[in-house]
Amino acid sequence: MRGKSSGSGIRPLGEPRWVRWSLIGFTVLALGLLLLLPLASIASEALAKGWRAYLDSFSDPAAGSAVRLTLLTAAIAVPANLAFGLCAAWAIARFDFRGKSLLTALIDLPLAVSPVVSGLVYVLLFGLQGWLGPFLARHDIEIIFAVPGIVLATIFVTFPYVARELIPVMEEQGREQEQVARLLGASGWQILWRVTLPRVKWALLHGAVLCNARAMGEFGAVSVVSGHIRGKTNTLPLHVEILYNEYNTVAAFSVASSLALLALVTLALKTWVERRAERAEEEAQRIGPPGSVEPSPRAGAGAGAADSGVIYAHHP
Numbered sequence: 001m002r003g004k005s006s007g008s009g010i011r012p013l014g015e016p017r018w019v020r021w022s023l024i025g026f027t028v029l030a031l032g033l034l035l036l037l038p039l040a041s042i043a044s045e046a047l048a049k050g051w052r053a054y055l056d057s058f059s060d061p062a063a064g065s066a067v068r069l070t071l072l073t074a075a076i077a078v079p080a081n082l083a084f085g086l087c088a089a090w091a092i093a094r095f096d097f098r099g100k101s102l103l104t105a106l107i108d109l110p111l112a113v114s115p116v117v118s119g120l121v122y123v124l125l126f127g128l129q130g131w132l133g134p135f136l137a138r139h140d141i142e143i144i145f146a147v148p149g150i151v152l153a154t155i156f157v158t159f160p161y162v163a164r165e166l167i168p169v170m171e172e173q174g175r176e177q178e179q180v181a182r183l184l185g186a187s188g189w190q191i192l193w194r195v196t197l198p199r200v201k202w203a204l205l206h207g208a209v210l211c212n213a214r215a216m217g218e219f220g221a222v223s224v225v226s227g228h229i230r231g232k233t234n235t236l237p238l239h240v241e242i243l244y245n246e247y248n249t250v251a252a253f254s255v256a257s258s259l260a261l262l263a264l265v266t267l268a269l270k271t272w273v274e275r276r277a278e279r280a281e282e283e284a285q286r287i288g289p290p291g292s293v294e295p296s297p298r299a300g301a302g303a304g305a306a307d308s309g310v311i312y313a314h315h316p
Helices: 017-046 050-059 061-094 100-107 115-126 133-138 147-158 160-173 176-183 188-217 220-226 236-245 249-287 297-301
Strands: none
Touching: 017 249, 050 061, 050 249, 061 100, 061 147, 061 160, 061 188, 061 236, 061 249, 100 160, 115 147, 115 220, 147 188, 147 220, 160 188, 176 188, 188 236, 188 249, 220 236, 236 249
16 A cells, blocks of 8 residues: 555655645744734733733723723624524525525625725715715714714624524524424424524524624724714724824723733634534434434343334434
8 A cells, every 4th residue: 555654665645744844834933923923012012001001091981981882882783693694594594585696695795895885885875965864864863973873884794794604504404303393383483492593503602703703893884984983982993093093002002902802702712612513513423313212222122123223213
């Protein structure tokens, strides 16, 4: 066999050792320069004047307002995208209809469009000179340069994440278990809560983690629709920009460190969810196909001709 190295001088299959170590070294160097070094510089600049100056950066009322607005925006955008992503994934994975490919393409639209462009679209729609601007002004409804505009822009740039996580999982699982539950008399809500959600919970959680990270760190679209009103419409990324433009580097890097910490927490949660999903998939494969029943030792003793040791219950 050529794949086995022996004293005959046959070269083993695979890349040479120097190629493997070169690729590993290049990857580690790139990660160090592009990720670890920036994180280290953020921590260094944030603590340049000590812990007291670092903590004082968060005692500023404008910083507190930015934190509250960021949390509020994420608290609205993430549940909205969870509901939308689940509905969209269910429709695409479970039904065949005209325009299905178009709907899938529209879900990916925010990933292809610049966030700044999406923010400008909302300005053209809801701004004072926009299509709906005069109507909103007559009824004293503020969207642009207010919290509703920030929430809408954030929902737009984050809504693909949950749907894109759920669609491939639900397509791979198929619709057989839902059909069986329907034949057994389960209602739509019972199928959703007892059949569908338990099977896609890890994909749903993974999409929620990614959606939350993007919602809290979004800059481009929010920058266009917020108006940069200090203490009212500034989220954490916008607050960092204002502090840096004012040459308040310690405060800017201190607030930026909270966003960096959020990124690390998101990465840890993402890794944990992926591992739990892999374990759940391995457990499902170890148990066997749906409907299989492992007989007890007493039942197996009298089985006689049952050589496989597994009895399959076929659903109608």
